[in-house]
Amino acid sequence: MSKNRQKSLEKNLDEKADSGESEKRPDGSASEQEKLLAGYPGAALLVAADGSVLHSNAKAAGLEALIEHDAAPEIKNLIEEARSQGSVAAGSVSLNSAKGVIVLEITVIPGLGKTDEMVVMARDMTMERNLRTALVESRQRYKDLVEVSSDFSWEVNPEGEFVFVSPRGALGFQAEELINRKAGDFVISPEKFSPLPFVSERPLDKVEIWMNHKDGSTACVILSCVPLMAEEDGKQLWKGTRGVCRNVTEERENESALTRVRRREQRLNYIVGAIGDEVEPDNMINVAATATVRALGVAGCRIYRRGEENTFMSAAEHGNTEGLDELDAKLATLDSSDQVVEITVGKWRVLATATNYRQRVNGALSIWKAASGDGWKDDHRLLIGDIANQLGIANEQISNHERIVALSRTDGMTGLLNRRAFYEEEIPRRVKRLEHSRQKAALFYVDMDNFKLVNDIQGHQAGDDALLFLRDMLMEMSRPGDVIARLGGDEFALWLDGISEKVSEDRAARLIEASRKMRQFSGDDDHPLGISVGVAMFDPENGESIGDLMARADAAMYEVKNKGKGGYHMAPPGSPNRASKDNKTAKEKTP
Template sequence: MSPVRKRQMMLSMDAPADEADQLSQVLLESRRRWRDFGALAADIAFEVDADGLLSFIAPDEVLGMSADSLLGQRAASIFFPQENGYPDPFLLNLGIRQRRSWINGADRQKVCLSLSSAPILDDSGHCVGARAVASDVTVREHKEIRAAAALRRSDVMDHILDQMRQEVQAPQIMGSMLATCIRALGGHGAAVLNLSDAAEIETVLHDAGEPSMGLLAELLPLLRASNRSTPFQLTLSDGMSVLACRSSTRFGLLSALIVWRPTRERPWDKDDQVLLGSVTTLVRVVLEHETIQRELARQARTDPLTGLLNRRAFLDEAQRRIDRLEREGLPGTLMFVDLDRLKPLNDQLGHEAGDAALVLTSTVLRNMVRPADLVARLGGDEFALWLDGFDGLTAAERAEHLRLTFPRDAAEFALPGQQGLTMSIGIACRQPGDGEELDDIIQRADLAMYEVKRNGGNHWRVSNPERTA
């Protein structure tokens, strides 16, 4: 064979090898280019093969693990661990776009990744792998979560404040507030509880949703024993999970706002606690508003010196008593009481002594009647009593008792050389079915009392519709 021919054959044999080397270099350069672009555009870049296994991943350390240790592992198990059992998202022809997933990062800290992928298709259009990138959006996700939580709290608070502007009475305001709280927190019920020992205040101040009474036996001791001022969780023996927050009003009322639901439902999270704490602030405001309303109502109905009913409250309640007694076919009796010689006491010892005598009189009258009877100070030294079910004879017995005992009770107010304080009492009994109005009963009792007064006082007189005795 000639040297020329031999040279031609050698060149023809070397050509495929050179082309293969060149192709290998191009592929390697493409892979490097893909790796660099992926690293610049995202925190993680990787490829998966037709079985969904990692065939390439960058950078050298991913999620606290070396890239080499991840090669050959199923990508979906690493990046979408919560979707085990579902179709591999990296082997779908459509790919994925900015799909977020929470995974365990280095030191098992939760990391949120935003993943996008593009399928690798063969000549027939079947998916034989995928290229993907992932960006760490944990900080952004937390900001979005906080922003969403703040927006939810703002919506809830705006709704509650709007209801507070529309309503006037505290019970209606609180009812709307608790209903909103139940909806916002996914609770089954909510209540505001009194944690103080005041017997005159009910334990359940307000509630909404499912009844709360079954929770109280176990829950109240736990709430009273706690000294926490921030929201906290309690799990009861009946399987109920309770989120609670204690508060104290300016007037000393210790209370707790509670929301409950079964433990089988999702646990309370931090946002739930923050929201309950915000609502508790408004609950405290409403409780204070309610206390003020109660005090204003009490002041509008009571005499500030003695604490007895005032004239208006007495007349309103006496009319209701008359209506009820008429339906029940029972009598009722009105007693007018006027102190004798209070003016000389005021003139000589001052109004402080006169006020003390009025307070003593109120105590004596309250102690003489039953808790359900009415006792009022009508003004000055005039008092009134309404006695349910009493006839004239029984009322006269009480009046005689006062005539005999009150001078001894008020002996400290007797002026030197003068007769002490006594009472002039007028009595008017109303029988069922006679149709007598309250104004007529008042007029009869008042006339009877002044008749005693004109005759020197320290006595009583019974009046009836026919005559004044």
Template sequence: MKRNGAPPDGDEAAALARALQDTTEQRRRLEMIIDGTAMGTWEWNCQTGAMRVNERWAQIVGYTREELSPITSQTFSRLVHPDDLAQSNALLREHLDGRSPHYDSLCRMRHKQGHWIWVQDRGRVYEWDAEGRPLRMAGAHADVSDLQNAREDAADTRQRLQAVVDASDEVAVIATDIHGVVNLFNTGAQKLLGYTPEEVIGQVNPGLFHEIHEMQDYLRPLADAEGRLPTVFEALTAHAAQGTWSHQWTFVRKDGEHRQVRLSISPLDSGSGQRMGYVGMAVDITPLLEVREQAYLAAEKFAGAFSSAALGMALVSLEGRWLDVNDALCGILGYTRAELLEIDFQTLTHPDDLHADLALVGDLLAGRRDHYHMEKRYLGKGGNVVWGRLSVSLVRAPHGEPLHFVSQIQDVTVQRFSGQQLRESEHRTRVTLDAVADMVLTLDLAGHIQYANAAATRALAGEGAAPVTGSQIQDVMELTTEYAPRSPLDLAVLLDAESNAVDLHSDLLLSVGAQLVPVDLTRAWLQGEDGQVSGTVWVIRDVTQQRARQREARHLAEVDPLTELSNRRGFEAHLQEAITRVARTGQSASLMFIDLDNFKPINDSHGHLAGDAMLWAVATVLRHGVRDSDIVARLGGDEFAVILAGCSLRRARRIASDLLESVRTLSVPWGAGRLVVGTSIGIAAIGGHMSVDAAVAAADAQCYRAKALGKNNVQVEAPVHGGPDPLDVGDAELDGESSEGGPG
């Protein structure tokens, strides 16, 4: 054995040299690995606070080691963002106390150039003293600014996308995972179905929303060989496995109400192509179906106007063949009715206009539009070209199946050639309106525009104008209402999350240049990381056509097509308004019932066209014989009624006497002769506590009395109590006078 302190022999020296070489090589490789990962390393003396770092540690924050010397734990504390230091110290203390296996902290550090960078700092204690107290600790940190910024950008993007989804509350958006569990339920879905997101997300399958009997009928043919039925989710997503699939369904709200919806289901795939789930978008089409139902019933009710219309009218099959045409259309095109029924509209359409016409027909059949208008050329029988202004709508059955087209054709050949400039202007306007899409605006709570899409920029600043981003919303947009179009709304109220100003207005108008455009405005609120509302998203939609269709539907339902007077439905609505007004104000009002005398012989002897001509003439006499504020209605057949607001019985009798004389002297030329009729009129007071039926019965009884007393006279009900009528000053000479035109 060698003595202590004796130099090593040759073998030992060689072994020591090899060990030293291995250690040096391992250290070199470790340094290469650290340098390759661009990591900053550090060692910390837990007792003295001294730190030793590599050059990369200093480079991450923009310094050299010499610039930071002397490097201690205070160097780290000085560079860390104040908001992150407490958390970093807490994590360090947790590790030093042995409550965590290592120290791991994400924090911001100030770069030498003044900006903040994100650093992921990790380390652990590797040496303890005899009492178990930490002596030395080592670790590394890395610049993760790009990763952290990407995370924040992704979170911000998700927030904005969620806000846009929630802002479109006319569309219900429901997303699920691949097992059918709901993970997104927007405000449109809440509005449509009546559930809150908390009641749905993570808890239910979307099959809950379907009407059970309808879905059972749908699933029954899909049973497998053992009779097992697929689930609702399985059946619907099978159709959408390769792309979007749409279908009409009945949805059941939380309160049990049924709504008809058009549901489109699309698959959701990750960037790698892996199926993540499905998204369904449902649009409530219940109001549209109701309007179509009303239009269908109205078309059936007023079919008599078809043959007598001054415009050319035709019923056209889905294949384009004429099913029926009126005389006016035959005159426009020069064909007989029999000739037109043997051909289709494609044959008579100018070749240059046929493609556009068929494209619009395709849109109708596909449900992309409810009607269309165009000017097109027809080939007349004599080889002439006829310019027609064509209006086409599609008639559907109550359940939505297409039946046939209704076409109206106005001969505008003369106007076409004399007004080319006007038509071009109208065409440009129409194209511009057709190109308008929803406007989307993002604003902060002070009203500054942070984002505006192309449609919003075009509407608020004009085509080709500079972006409106950064502008104050009050400076570029003005909203009013249909009832007060000259009184702008305070847009600051719409920036208040607690305000229901939008909900109170279904008649908003947007001032676009010199125009006021009917719009709907929906809002969604942006929230910051602290959960506080920081801004809002507005979606503004042009609803010009929707409100026009509503007005048109009301017009069709309440106007008699032959006389253009109110029909019975419209009359009853006006009568109820008159009764309510009398109850509220105490003002007098009278109801006049008119029945034509000797009208039936006209129909029997001369035909219904002669009867229609006489009804039109009588309607004209009645319309011009009363005030503009009075309501004249045709109740059916040869029965008419007049609602006289603010009019006593005596004054109503005077008006009736004048009408009686006007109708008596009315003469309508027909063929070689002239048509005449008489009239019997009954008048009753409208009471503030009467029902519509009671008021009608009272006036009808007086009209019946006039008929019984020889026709062609006026009968007025006896007053409920004696005394002069306060509205009849100057009418005392009528007291005791018999009714005009007959016995009293």
């Protein structure tokens, strides 16, 4: 059929369908047949065996046009099928019209009237088909949205048993594994809910519950539900509940992990802040130990520093340390490759790790709690590592501070205390201690004789060797608790605690005797290198000031210089005024 004829037919079909016109047949029995066809609510017509239309009702104009113009071959095929098989034939026909696709349901019934005549009935199924399609699409859309927005949907009966679970199953179970099982059996601590969401008789939205997973783990789900109600004897009775659940376990775990990270940061910031607020470097480790115990809620903490012999030395501790005598030995093998070690010492469960600075172990950190309690958590292991990193920096800062202090207190060449450290730190501290113990002490002033000629004639290297020789000699003549200082140039001082005047004089005589070996460094034979020693005794009973004591020792030393050098002189225990006067007189006579 040509396109123009098709369009003409579609227009004719629409017009006839709208007008309801039907051609009159000249057959004598038309009135009786028309009555029969008119009783059918849709389009109906009577056709002969060859398919020609004999009679039609008022609504069959469009159907008649289809048959006459052979626009719907399917209809003629149904007519032929009914005629040849002598039984009802039915089928559907889709037609294009100006109003869209029209769907007709065609039924052909043979054997009415004359045996070769058949009734053709048509029912417009367009609206019903469209509604059915729309309904199917809507149901599929709703199903898809439910499945996307939830992990599983469910329904329980009045006994609280699952009667439906979405095909994908839930909580690691297949759907069939959950059917007829009580929903409450999967809820953790169901007694905390009133009512239990799965059997709620009122709508609930976004209720968070924890449930048991098939693999033994727990799952957090967000539940929303509506009750199923039915009216019986005028009353609304609860018949079950249906709803959806969304698994938010991963989200909750992520939130929990983030919370733990923030809590660790807060604790670490507290410890770092406490260390940073401490002005005195020597006290930083003590503050860190105290802050660690408080921040981590442990029984105790001990912080170590690594000494020159690579051994750990306890630098600070806080908390209960009872029964931890073996801890230091157990940590001796810690090195930078160790992460965090857990050991048991007596009644304590200990967590320890090394502190590092630039890949070098410079100490260790240990915390402990009762072994009878719970084990260490991951947060503790992470925190002790973070704290150790900060302590590694703190240990290095303290070491640097100690090196700076040592440099500021010691003489660069000899390694002895310098003038400032000797006068301002050591002597005042020792005098105060002696005032408490009421013991005596001796202050030696030692000055090298003819030292300038050594440098001028032998050179500065010989001068340095002579200074180091005198240092070694003073160290050999002193005890472990004595103090030796280089006051500058060729001047030295020696402080001896708890010594009598007689012993001091013997020590001075031995020094002079030993100093004869220094002549090997002399500038020339006429000016031998030696020492002059002035000794002043300190007696706390006299109430003498440190300045007066030093003046007496200095005056005694100059007394030797004035008498020809190379000897010692014991300063008289006179008054401070007398010592000052002697000091002035001695200096005036110095060549």
